[in-house]
Amino acid sequence: MSDYFLLFNPNVVYVILGCLLMSVSASTVGTFTFLRKKSLVGDAVAHAILPGICLAFILNGTKNPLYLIPGAFLTGWLSTLLVDVLTRYSKIKQDAAISIVLSVFFGTGIWLLTVIQHSGMDNQSGLDAFLFGKAAALTSFDVWVFGLVALLLIAAVWAFYKEFQLLSFDKDFAQSIGYKIHLLELSLSGLTVLAVVTGIQAVGVVLMASLLIAPAATARFWTDKLHVMIFIAIVISSISAIVGASISYLAPQMPTGPWIVMVLSLTAVFTFVFAPQKGMVVKWFKQRHNQQLMLKENILKTFYYLTQTASDPKNPYFNLSDIQKQRALSNDSLHKGIETLISEGYLEKEQEQYYTLTKEGLQQGKRVAHLHRLWELYLTEYLHIAPDHVHDDAETIEHVLTPELQARLETILGNPEIEPEVKK
Amino acid sequence: MSSFWIILTGILVVASCSILGCFLVLRKMTMVGDAISHAVLPGIVLAYLVSGERNSIFLITGAALIGLLTTFLIEFLHKKAKVQEDASIGITFTSFFALGVILISYFAENVDLDQDCVLYGEIAYVTLDPMLIGNIEYGPKAVWLLAFVFLVVLAVIIPGYRSLSLTTFDPNYAQAIGISVTLWHYVLMSLVSLTTVASFESVGAILVVAFLTVPAATAYLLTEKLKNMILLSILFGVLASISGYYLADWSNGSIAGAMATAAGMIFGIVFIGKRIQRKWIIAAKN
Numbered sequence: 001m002s003d004y005f006l007l008f009n010p011n012v013v014y015v016i017l018g019c020l021l022m023s024v025s026a027s028t029v030g031t032f033t034f035l036r037k038k039s040l041v042g043d044a045v046a047h048a049i050l051p052g053i054c055l056a057f058i059l060n061g062t063k064n065p066l067y068l069i070p071g072a073f074l075t076g077w078l079s080t081l082l083v084d085v086l087t088r089y090s091k092i093k094q095d096a097a098i099s100i101v102l103s104v105f106f107g108t109g110i111w112l113l114t115v116i117q118h119s120g121m122d123n124q125s126g127l128d129a130f131l132f133g134k135a136a137a138l139t140s141f142d143v144w145v146f147g148l149v150a151l152l153l154i155a156a157v158w159a160f161y162k163e164f165q166l167l168s169f170d171k172d173f174a175q176s177i178g179y180k181i182h183l184l185e186l187s188l189s190g191l192t193v194l195a196v197v198t199g200i201q202a203v204g205v206v207l208m209a210s211l212l213i214a215p216a217a218t219a220r221f222w223t224d225k226l227h228v229m230i231f232i233a234i235v236i237s238s239i240s241a242i243v244g245a246s247i248s249y250l251a252p253q254m255p256t257g258p259w260i261v262m263v264l265s266l267t268a269v270f271t272f273v274f275a276p277q278k279g280m281v282v283k284w285f286k287q288r289h290n291q292q293l294m295l296k297e298n299i300l301k302t303f304y305y306l307t308q309t310a311s312d313p314k315n316p317y318f319n320l321s322d323i324q325k326q327r328a329l330s331n332d333s334l335h336k337g338i339e340t341l342i343s344e345g346y347l348e349k350e351q352e353q354y355y356t357l358t359k360e361g362l363q364q365g366k367r368v369a370h371l372h373r374l375w376e377l378y379l380t381e382y383l384h385i386a387p388d389h390v391h392d393d394a395e396t397i398e399h400v401l402t403p404e405l406q407a408r409l410e411t412i413l414g415n416p417e418i419e420p421e422v423k424k
Numbered sequence: 425m426s427s428f429w430i431i432l433t434g435i436l437v438v439a440s441c442s443i444l445g446c447f448l449v450l451r452k453m454t455m456v457g458d459a460i461s462h463a464v465l466p467g468i469v470l471a472y473l474v475s476g477e478r479n480s481i482f483l484i485t486g487a488a489l490i491g492l493l494t495t496f497l498i499e500f501l502h503k504k505a506k507v508q509e510d511a512s513i514g515i516t517f518t519s520f521f522a523l524g525v526i527l528i529s530y531f532a533e534n535v536d537l538d539q540d541c542v543l544y545g546e547i548a549y550v551t552l553d554p555m556l557i558g559n560i561e562y563g564p565k566a567v568w569l570l571a572f573v574f575l576v577v578l579a580v581i582i583p584g585y586r587s588l589s590l591t592t593f594d595p596n597y598a599q600a601i602g603i604s605v606t607l608w609h610y611v612l613m614s615l616v617s618l619t620t621v622a623s624f625e626s627v628g629a630i631l632v633v634a635f636l637t638v639p640a641a642t643a644y645l646l647t648e649k650l651k652n653m654i655l656l657s658i659l660f661g662v663l664a665s666i667s668g669y670y671l672a673d674w675s676n677g678s679i680a681g682a683m684a685t686a687a688g689m690i691f692g693i694v695f696i697g698k699r700i701q702r703k704w705i706i707a708a709k710n
Contacts, residue, residue: 039510040455047630090695096641099454100691103634107684110630115677206462210518217511255529258522265519272505280505 016245018138019260021146022202023237025153025195027215031230033192034216035168041080044102045196046208048079050109053130054116063127069197076193079105133204135256136248142201149198153191164188165226203257211237214264221275240264294399295337297368300346302326303357304365317354372398374409377416427669429564433626434665434683436570438635440577440619442657445640447612450592456495457636459517461620461629463494465524468624473531484621491617492610494520566626573622577615588612589650627680634684635661642691645698660690
């Protein structure tokens with residue numbers, strides 16, 4: 001354990017640094033591909049790199065990365081262009097175009113790779129490092145290359161931040177104000193390919209997609225601002241890279257790439273469930289809160305109508321079935337709603353099973369009924385919707401109208417004297 | 425004789441895949457097929473650990489369940505957690521695949537499996553594992569298994585044809601006349617995952633993806649009718665597996681890889697042919 005913290009083994013430093021640098025590259029460009037809903041193109045690029053590497057090897061007969069990387073870059077880039085060509089010039093949709101390019105390029109790559117392996121060419125072994133990654137065997141040279149690529153990517157994103165931002169959010173607008181969309185898309189996909197070519201050496205073909213997608217998708221749940229999102233994505237992927245690399249160092253039989261991906265995925269799932277505003281738990285509570293609010297307001301409103309039309313105005317007591325005659329509510333939710341309303345002081349229980357509105361309850365019921373009628377009036381007077389069509393809409397809007405909106409509606413409609421609408 | 429069995433294996437895989445592929449292409453769900461084919465890895469490893477052999481029905485059912493779980497998770501992330509669809513696909517299948525690789529490393533001594541055999545299985549080895557009854561060989565086990573899967577696909581698709589096509593083309597109408605869209609979605613996905621798992625060892629995930637998409641997409645370029653599309657798709661698939669086999673034989677390379685290459689070439693020819701035909705039609709009109 002102690003040598004882990006001292007990091008005196010240079011190999012570990014290379015592995016951790018290498019994984020860190022390529023994670024930074026991948027998550028930076030991944031943010032843009034994610035926002036452009038082209039995440040899976042990154043998957044296609046990762047697969048399409050293989051035939052390029054094999055061709056470069058066949059042509060030059062060496063494993064020198066200076067030859068292999070341009071080859072990888074070329075077919076990777078070609079694959080993104082082909083996905084565009086297929087969708088633009090035929091009725092094939094994006095998903096099928098991606099699958100076609102991905103599987104055919106990869107299939108061809110495997111075919112070429114096996115042809116090379118069976119041909120007895122010298123020094124071919126190790127080409128398949130591009131297939132599954134070789135994170136545990138990163139060298140100082142790899143780290144330098146990864147660092148250079150990360151630097152280049154960040155510099156490019158920095159320089160063209162505004163352009164890429166517009167391209168991701170409003171392509172048509174970007175075009176209309178004179179941006180060269182084609183050139184921008186080409187350079188953005190070029191940057192993606194660059195990130196994939198380096199990343200793939202660490203985690204392999206299949207898992208590359210995760211490094212591009214997961215940090216961005218996770219960051220999206222924490223913020224609505226692009227620069228914050230990029231920052232969060234970089235932080236998340238860096239932590240995952242360090243944790244993943246450490247796990248495989250502490251338990252040597254464990255593979256690095258898959259552990260980085262596992263950490264990324266767990267972070268993503270945790271975020272999807274617990275994120276402060278967009279997470280499922282918060283959303284669930286919000287939904288529940290809204291449902292309860294609607295239930296309570298609907299009960300109060302019904303009590304209000306009943307009180308207004310009661311045959312004996314001095315004793316406006318009603319039981320559950322009186323309510324249910326006016327509104328379709330299950331016994332269960334009606335019971336719960338009435339219990340809460342009593343505890344909040346809006347309703348009072350009078351003898352067995354009979355309830356009446358308190359003063360506050362009467363006010364609240366009146367308010368909701370008032371909002372309902374206000375909205376109905378607005379729809380009929382201003383939007384010229386037939387009076388028998390406005391009720392359902394008002395039923396939903398009455399619960400969300402704010403006092404400010406209420407004031408505006410009243411001004412627009414000239415402070416109408418509103419009679420409570422009574423259902424007969 | 426072995427070339428006969430290898431080509432037959434390819435044809436059986438391609439037959440199941442092209443039929444299912446047509447529905448995937450029309451439903452814009454080919455990437456879900458791709459995701460399933462990668463995500464079944466942990467299922468295969470776990471089932472292999474339990475059953476201790478390949479090509480067992482147990483292994484296939486176990487792994488196919490993981491495939492279904494994948495579709496379910498993708499839907500869940502997309503619909504309930506509101507994650508963008510492409511991202512939910514990407515996150516789900518990479519997580520499963522990573523889990524599979526970790527399991528393989530952890531149980532390295534007990535599992536005679538490689539991640540590369542899942543990616544690009546070796547179809548040439550199918551003849552090494554024959555079906556023995558008594559002392560008589562009845563062809564490779566893989567062929568029997570794939571033939572069984574093909575029959576299952578047919579047995580579901582033929583009676584369910586109307587429901588499947590209705591839920592594909594007009595889900596709202598299908599729902600209105602009482603056909604469950606969700607049910608047929610999961611039926612289709614179970615078949616995809618069954619086919620993927622059954623083929624993984626002989627042809628590998630990547631050829632399954634190629635066969636699921638490329639022949640169906642080629643047929644999609646040429647016809648508007650679903651029945652014709654399915655038939656054409658099978659035709660292109662068979663053509664790809666036969667020509668792929670001879671390409672591999674001539675070049676001494678991976679058969680699965682060559683078959684995917686051949687499927688891609690056929691697609692390319694049809695795609696370019698369609699473009700030229702369009703130009704002619706436009707030129708003739710002027």
